[in-house]
Amino acid sequence: MSALSSGRRTLGKIAAFFLRDFAIARGYRGAFVLEMFEALFGVATFYYLSKFVSSPELSSAIPGGNNYFAFALVGFAFFDYLGISLTAFESSIEEARQNRTLEALLVTQTPLPVILAGSAAYPFASLALRTIVYLAWGYLLFGFAPHSVNWLGAIVILLASILAFAGLGILSASYSMIFKRGNPAKWLVLGVSGLVGGMMYPVSILPRPLQILSRIIPVTYSLEGMRAALLSGASWPVLWPSIGALLIFAAVLIPASFVVFAWALRRTKITGTLTHI
Amino acid sequence: MPAPAISVENLQKYFPPALSGWKALVYPVARATQCALENVSFSVMPGESVAIMGPNGAGKSTLFRILATLVIPTRGHAAINGFDVESDARRTRSQFGYHTGGDEGFYARLTARANLAFFAAMNDLPSAEIASRTSAAAERMGIADSLDRQVRTFSTGMTHRLGLARAILHDPSVLLLDEPTRSLDPLAAADFRKLLKDDLVRGHGTTLLFSSHSVAEVEEIADRVMLLEKGRIAAFDTPARLRASTGTASLSDAVTRLMRTPSVDGAGQ
Numbered sequence: 001m002s003a004l005s006s007g008r009r010t011l012g013k014i015a016a017f018f019l020r021d022f023a024i025a026r027g028y029r030g031a032f033v034l035e036m037f038e039a040l041f042g043v044a045t046f047y048y049l050s051k052f053v054s055s056p057e058l059s060s061a062i063p064g065g066n067n068y069f070a071f072a073l074v075g076f077a078f079f080d081y082l083g084i085s086l087t088a089f090e091s092s093i094e095e096a097r098q099n100r101t102l103e104a105l106l107v108t109q110t111p112l113p114v115i116l117a118g119s120a121a122y123p124f125a126s127l128a129l130r131t132i133v134y135l136a137w138g139y140l141l142f143g144f145a146p147h148s149v150n151w152l153g154a155i156v157i158l159l160a161s162i163l164a165f166a167g168l169g170i171l172s173a174s175y176s177m178i179f180k181r182g183n184p185a186k187w188l189v190l191g192v193s194g195l196v197g198g199m200m201y202p203v204s205i206l207p208r209p210l211q212i213l214s215r216i217i218p219v220t221y222s223l224e225g226m227r228a229a230l231l232s233g234a235s236w237p238v239l240w241p242s243i244g245a246l247l248i249f250a251a252v253l254i255p256a257s258f259v260v261f262a263w264a265l266r267r268t269k270i271t272g273t274l275t276h277i
Numbered sequence: 278m279p280a281p282a283i284s285v286e287n288l289q290k291y292f293p294p295a296l297s298g299w300k301a302l303v304y305p306v307a308r309a310t311q312c313a314l315e316n317v318s319f320s321v322m323p324g325e326s327v328a329i330m331g332p333n334g335a336g337k338s339t340l341f342r343i344l345a346t347l348v349i350p351t352r353g354h355a356a357i358n359g360f361d362v363e364s365d366a367r368r369t370r371s372q373f374g375y376h377t378g379g380d381e382g383f384y385a386r387l388t389a390r391a392n393l394a395f396f397a398a399m400n401d402l403p404s405a406e407i408a409s410r411t412s413a414a415a416e417r418m419g420i421a422d423s424l425d426r427q428v429r430t431f432s433t434g435m436t437h438r439l440g441l442a443r444a445i446l447h448d449p450s451v452l453l454l455d456e457p458t459r460s461l462d463p464l465a466a467a468d469f470r471k472l473l474k475d476d477l478v479r480g481h482g483t484t485l486l487f488s489s490h491s492v493a494e495v496e497e498i499a500d501r502v503m504l505l506e507k508g509r510i511a512a513f514d515t516p517a518r519l520r521a522s523t524g525t526a527s528l529s530d531a532v533t534r535l536m537r538t539p540s541v542d543g544a545g546q
Contacts, residue, residue, distance in 0.1 A: 012404060013398055013399060016395050019395075020384065020391070023391060024387060027386040099383075099385065100381045100382040101382045101383065101384065103345075103375075103377075103382060104443070105399065106346075106347060107347065108370065108399035109399065109400050109401040109447075110401075111367065269349045270309070270349050271292060271293055272292050272313075272339070272348050274348075
């Protein structure tokens with residue numbers, strides 16, 4: 001089989017996963033509509049919070065002369081990608097265990113990396129839509145109007161972020177393969193990232209040790225790059241350090257996560273606990 | 278003489294004990310000490326139908342799961358159509374269809390057609406063929422009229438048929454069925470047996486390895502019967518020879534007598 005046809009087949013399988021999850025989600029239309037309104041409440045909360053906390057120190061730390069509302073909205077909307085990465089792979093395995101489709105999937109011709117990538121396709125696409133809804137609510141109702149935007153840069157930052165976060169997500173799924181429930185690593189990564197990653201406030205206001213810590217987690221580079229692209233229309237030379245850092249995280253984390261996940265899967269096949277809940 | 282469709286040599290499987298609480302933390306990788314299969318060796322020829330019988334906990338499901346590449350053996354080898362289940366798992370998976378009687382492994386809110394199409398894609402069927410293969414498999418299993426219904430509306434019997442349709446979608450030469458008629462009512466089970474015997478084994482020459490607690494089912498479908506007890510093969514022969522060797526009139530009596538006799542090493546050779 002040529003590399004081209006193998007690649008097409010893989011893409012076809014990922015599309016099949018996407019269509020499967022889309023068809024299932026379509027059966028819950030009410031939940032989808034409610035999520036859109038949930039986003040509105042989130043955006044409104046940030047708007048009123050921004051009015052309360054607005055200060056000259058904060059404004060000077062925000063790129064492109066934007067206000068705190070724009071800063072927090074971008075941080076909140078894109079921090080979700082880390083959350084989804086850490087839960088999407090794990091949830092897809094957990095659901096497959098619950099509805100007993102995991103074994104049916106694992107006896108097919110589809111390799112594990114494709115199953116993982118396919119399982120995450122819809123959650124990421126759905127999150128992309130939700131991000132757009134967040135920004136749209138902000139624009140339509142609360143005056144979120146960035147002065148200039150580097151859209152292509154934002155897309156590249158987003159893709160690089162997803163790759164970097166996916167490695168963490170697959171590592172998290174490996175943990176739940178073995179230990180089934182309770183995932184302290186996931187909460188640690190989310191907690192530390194929320195604290196020092198710059199979601200709600202600039203990293204520059206943190207004490208020095210926490211600033212150093214923020215440099216070794218991918219979400220910091222993701223939010224910095226995304227804000228630079230979306231709020232100040234930063235050029236490629238400005239964005240490149242964030243993109244490069246995210247790609248380095250991805251280059252290290254993705255292969256490592258596949259090795260760990262393959263080990264975890266093998267371990268469950270040895271212990272016979274593959275389908276245990 | 279053709280090569281066996283299924284060959285198993287000196288297969289052993291030991292599981293680690295199930296630990297919980299602080300022991301699970303202290304010993305996350307506990308030693309495998311609980312025997313599920315011990316020196317199991319046998320082969321199944323192409324087109325043959327073999328039943329595995331034995332009490333609960335005898336190792337039947339473990340054997341199926343090893344053959345289906347879902348459990349890794351501790352020692353020994355197993356191969357399907359010459360492909361080793363451990364070292365060549367992916368190619369092994371192209372050789373068999375797998376279905377278990379307790380199988381609810383479908384997406385309940387999707388239609389049967391969407392479920393089959395999804396698993397067909399996962400089994401590398403070309404997209405141009407998926408629709409026709411899905412319809413053909415459903416036709417063979419007698420559920421063609423229900424293809425556009427959500428699976429959550431299916432009865433247990435129909436779900437079994439759908440499971441078997443999924444197992445044959447990629448046209449495997451070997452079928453592994455772990456208690457395929459479990460939880461079916463007698464009429465549905467009889468239908469299902471007819472389907473297995475007439476359509477799959479006789480009609481298509483499929484090699485069939487299945488487990489069952491029903492002697493009538495085994496007599497109806499199986500060419501040979503394997504008795505597993507405490508992870509070992511207690512006997513492996515045709516129903517007629519099992520009856521003759523035990524001096525009993527029925528397979529049921531033969532099975533009962535053999536299960537009360539100590540295991541015979543090498544019975545499966």
